[in-house]
Amino acid sequence: MNSLETLLAQGQVAQAKAEAEKLLAKNPNHRDALVVMAKLALVENKVPQAEALLAKAEAQGATGETGLVRANIAAQKGQLDAALKAYQGVLALEPNRPEAHFGKGMMLIKQDKAPQALEALSQAAKLAPQNPVFRYRLGQVQLEAGKTDAGLATLREVLTLAPRFVPAYLSLSHALSSQEKLVEARKVLEQGLKAVPNQPRLLASVTVLSMALRDLRTSYQAASTLAAQRPKDADAQANLAQLMLARGQIEQARHLCQTMASLGVASESLKMAEATCFEALEPPAYDKAITAYEQGMGLAPDGWRAANNLGQLLLRVPAEPANANLPRAVTVLEEAVRRAPDRPEPLLNLALAQARLGQEAKAKELVQKVLAMPLAEDTDLHEEAVRLSQALSKA
Missing domain, CATH: 1.25.40.10 (Tetratricopeptide repeat domain)
Incomplete structure (x- = not known):
């Protein structure tokens, strides 16, 4: 490994770049410097620049280093076959080059060739036993290939190593x-x-x-x-708000949601937490809860949870006459199902709404879809679906 590559390996990127630029100022065709500058261009996603620099280096003869850069360029462009060929070319020159075995393994796994990938990644980890990334990827692929015990053991080795x-x-x-x-x-x-x-x-x-x-x-x-x-991270704040609700800290959760809203931070989850806070008031502020769920639906056009929860809320909100909210509940729950057709929750809630509307045939069809899903029999969801199915069969 030349001095420039050593600097890169040590993470001294700025110094490596400065040294390479000095060498190129004296000799524009300095191969080692061209290779390092090509690698740095790739890190910055400047693929055309990396290709131009590499071409000048390759004009002076192929090496293991130029082969690795060529493979990386191909991989970054999504050209898996070309990248694999380049890594194999490096191994033809340097059979014990761990980076080439690693790259080969990564290309093979992307081509769904797990056995060959495992062999290549195992070789990389064997040749560079102190490299945690090589061992980490090996562990991941072992798990994906169903070699659970080996994968767990490899990941534990990574943690011992790094x-x-x-x-x-x-x-x-x-x-x-x-x-x-x-x-x-x-x-x-x-x-x-x-x-x-x-x-x-x-x-x-x-x-x-x-x-x-x-x-x-x-x-x-x-x-x-x-x-x-992360004071302005919507997911982190929503997670905390939900836990406050679970602990019965309604006012704290509502204050958190209002604070986020004042800062312009909003998400489906935050709006759902806010809706729960409004419903928990005495008396419940159903109108505000409904509005919060609607806003949550708008913030996540592909999300199903706010729509599902709004449908549930409409089913339990007191109304005159008693079924006044049912048509709207059905509409909202149909939207939840459209957004997440494979989720059992909105399907079951829609079945309940249809049953309450007197649409037994539609309700039966929906609940059978729920029962056909791989649900554990001891879950509340499965038990509720069974109860509804039994009630509909007697109707």
């Missing part, structure tokens, strides 16, 4: 969560927060997992820290 490597904590936690090992998954995230205190992505994941474990205290602590770090 304790501050945040993506590995997230991937390991996600993999454990998918196996229903939620407590172990949260411990991984907590380990990450000890290594990288207050890391936003880790905090967000701890919040979600703690909620799944019904640990509101830990969820609230993590959400509060994240919201303080």
Whole structure:
């Protein structure tokens, strides 16, 4: 590795660029300097500039370095076959080049060739055992290929090798969560927060997992820290507002939503939290809750939750006559289903609305769609669908 490449490997990008520019000022055809400048152009997404610099370097003969840059250019342009060929060309020159094995593996996985990709990534990790990125990608592909135990072990190796490597904590936690090992998954995230205190992505994941474990205290602590770090992040603030509601802190949640609105920060989730606050007032401010849900629907044209919740609200709002809100509820819930046809919640709510309207045939069709979905039988949703189906069969 020449001195310029060493600077890049050490993360001294500015110095590497300055040294390359000095060399090119003396010799415009300095190959090592041209290669480094091409790499830097690629980092800045200046592909044509990178290609021009590389062409001048390649005119003096192909090397492993020029081959890697050629492969990276092809990959950045989405030319997977060309990139794979370039990586194979590098390996023909330098069979033990770990970057080439790694690049080859990444191209193969994008072509759905998992066995070959695993072999290439394993070789990269073997040749560069101290490189956490190589080992991390290997672990990811092992998990994707169904080699769960090997993938988990590899990701744990990454954390031993690089304790501050945040993506590995997230991937390991996600993999454990998918196996229903939620407590172990949260411990991984907590380990990450000890290594990288207050890391936003880790905090967000701890919040979600703690909620799944019904640990509101830990969820609230993590959400509060994240919201303080990101005072104008709609998702972080909405998450905190929802946890306040779960803790019964209605006024605090309403104040938070109003503060965000005054700052021009809005999202579907924030509007949903605001709507819940209005409905929790005594007496409930149904009109304001309905308006908040409508605003939430407008903020997320593809989102289904605000529409679904508005439909539910319209079904329970007292009205004279009793079914006055039903037609509107049906319209809103049909929109929720249109936005998310594979979600069981709006389908079931629409079935309930149709049943209350006396449209038993439509309700039966909808509830059968819900029961055909892969729902766990011990969930409230499945039980409610069964009850509705049984009631409709007797109608």
